[in-house]
Amino acid sequence: MANPKAIIADDEEQLRIYLKSKLADIWPELIICGEAQNGLAALKLIESCRPAIAFLDIKMPGLTGIEVAQQINTDCRVVFITAFDQYAIEAFENEAVDYILKPVTDKRLKKTINRLKKQISGILDPPADFSQTMDRLMAALNDKQSPGYLKWIRVRHGEEVRLIASDDVYYFKAEDKYTVVRTRAGESLIKKSIRQLSEELDPDQFWRIHRGTIISVDRIARVSRSFAGRLIISLKDLPETLTVSRSYAQLFKHM
């Protein structure tokens, strides 16, 4: 049997050098047929040199190690490399995927290599349906790293684009085609609609009180009922008041 081939992909040169030297010590027959410093290069390399094993760092520019693994369509076993990523490690354990931790220790590397050798020589069955495993892995990780709520709002002032922290906003109010963003410093216009904002903002902090108004709950000084029976919101530090429309009045019912 010909000597097995492998590639190493890591964006940090030193770490590639180190892993290569460790592999040379522990598994001298293994041929490193190429090194890549980003995910895209790794994928190309896998296609061109068809290695039996790919050592893939998870955090790489271009494509992550997991994204690379997902797109592999040759018969190639993947070993992930990670410095520290609790979620990823949990997911690897769950899916019984090979991984090594940085800094790479001899003991751990030997254990992984023994497993790989058995898989290559057919003693140990390779993991069934690799691409499905990768899909599940991706799903598990995406779950943990949801992008969260809108924290910064892009505002254009002439040529400049500034970012207003959502924590600084008192309220958003629809005005013609635009939405007014009110902070203590003043008003800015954005194109994002109230509807869109209400989907992206943290619903615990921002309440829609009107078809065209979203208010930051932290900024409410008090809510009172006018003679006409409307709920009127007074704001902290700002003189203006906002009206709650009837369809949203139930938000304040328990108050």
Add this chain to the structure above:
Amino acid sequence: MVMKSAKEQLTMKAAIKFLLYTVGFDTLIAIFLTGIKFGGGFLINFIISQCIGLSICTCVLIAHLFFEKAGPLFKAILMAAALIIGSLGGSYLGSVVSGMSPDILFEKHGLLQLLFLGVMFGSIITYFFSSREQIAESQARIQEEKIKRLTSEKKAAEANLKMLQAQIEPHFLFNTLSNVLSLLDTNPQKGKSMLVDFIQYLRASLSKIREEQANLGQEMDMIRAYLGIFKVRMGDRLKYKIDLPKHLSAVSFPPMLIQPLVENAIKHGLEPKVDGGEILISGIEKDGLLRLAVVDSGGGFIEGRESGMGLSNIRERLQSLYGESGRLILEENQPHGLKATIEVPYGKP
């Protein structure tokens, strides 16, 4: 309550409360007047004082409702007018309701006496409620202040804790150690200098003493050590420049406010880019403001990028240290990347 400032709204609930109190107070007046044998019997006194009281009350409420935006002087005049009209109208109404001819009432006690009584009781009740309301309001204000203080203390404590955790980010720790370990075999000299940078970074970020007496020079030294580590790790993919005028080095400045911006620029700006990029850190002082900017030529602002704790933590710390005068400004850098600027009053700790 009736004396409330113009921007506050008179609510339905408060108006009803005011009316009810007035009815109660009028009853007391009727009992008092009967007690000193003033006017007719209790029933007549009761009817007349209710009429006077409620009509004063109505006039005051109407005045309040229609002239909400009036200035304090105009308001006082309005209030006096409301008291006079209310007491005269009420006396007239009271005498009609109680079956007494208004002429007899006015003849018996005289216009001035009635007016005097009405205005006096009206003033008492108005004053009574406005001071009650003021007490309640100031108590509410004290309570609000207390909540505000506790909240900001809690936020400051949380921000400090997060800062501590962020300093020793495990990913950074292990990656750096891996590099050092690897360099010990291949390039011990480089490994040694990386370890020195790492030690300096750790010492600076973990030292408790620094928290009270840090200056900009020290913060920049630490950032230099931090970027030195990344220079080894990223090689040609990272270029950086620190541009701080000499006289600003000694300016005292809270530690770990700029460093997270540099960390963000690396982590979210340059590291995800295949070709990497450049980081420029600068400090200027102008018009009583100190501006510290971290500019990267990386991927720029991507929604979701900011979801990390770093930025909101800086904002919270700026808020607790400088109040409204400490700001974190984020702008898109041209042609790409992000510019983060910390702006604080110059010369203050």
